[in-house]
Amino acid sequence: MAKGNPPPLTPAAFQVLLALARGRAHGYRIMGFVSEITDGSVQLGPGTLYRTLARLAADGLVEEAPDMSEDEPHDARRRYYQLTGLGRQVAAREARLLERLTAAAADAGLLSRQEKSA
Amino acid sequence: MAKGNPPPLTPAAFQVLLALARGRAHGYRIMGFVSEITDGSVQLGPGTLYRTLARLAADGLVEEAPDMSEDEPHDARRRYYQLTGLGRQVAAREARLLERLTAAAADAGLLSRQEKSA
């Protein structure tokens, strides 16, 4: 099932969606999330981040959220973003693809045996 | 651990490595493998495939294998490829990254609840 290929998703775009799946956040924090999630092996530069955010917003996958930070002091520069319903669906679909690729990798013996790290 | 970011790997490059992790194969078959593994949601075009193979070979991640097809009739057009030791290491490292991203997605509730497919 699911043979169709609706709208493709670049790696950077998925990582941004994944960071926002935890909850609303502003750009600079998203960079930190991605670096944290990937244990530092993926680090988005500002160019990639803000361009990706703009594209995701234009495609209706994320939307700007009206500040509303309760614990943080409020900073007029920050722009908060959150997933839309569509954004969550697309992120979920991509996550299932990664899950499948990971399973295939395990199947091929790439994960079970300890491959020496380069 | 593993904070360094040695050589990055494009999605197409990883999918080719993953297909070859199952065993040696020729280009056209790799396309089929990738489509099969991803349930048709990822389909490499010939341009991407052969350019990616050439780059992976130049980087020492894959190498050409001397035909040696036992069950198949032999076809002079085909060029077989297989993973090198380095290629397997790099593929394994990327697989672990995908595993981590998948876990993060599950953590954010993208996999547990059934998100309606778009």
Added chain:
DNA sequence: TCAGATATATCCATCCCGGATACAACGAGA
């Protein structure tokens, strides 16, 4: 021998990435 499928390879326009740069707004301290 001829037609169609298989298989590899290259070309080209488009898109994406990462780093550099610029600029605005915040907080701390004198």
Added chain:
DNA sequence: TCTCGTTGTATCCGGGATGGATATATCTGA
């Protein structure tokens, strides 16, 4: 309140990857 270093957003540019179209050669079957 003035200044300074930091935080945060945004744009620009060069290098590289993508994918679709095209070209060409080889295999198979009629």
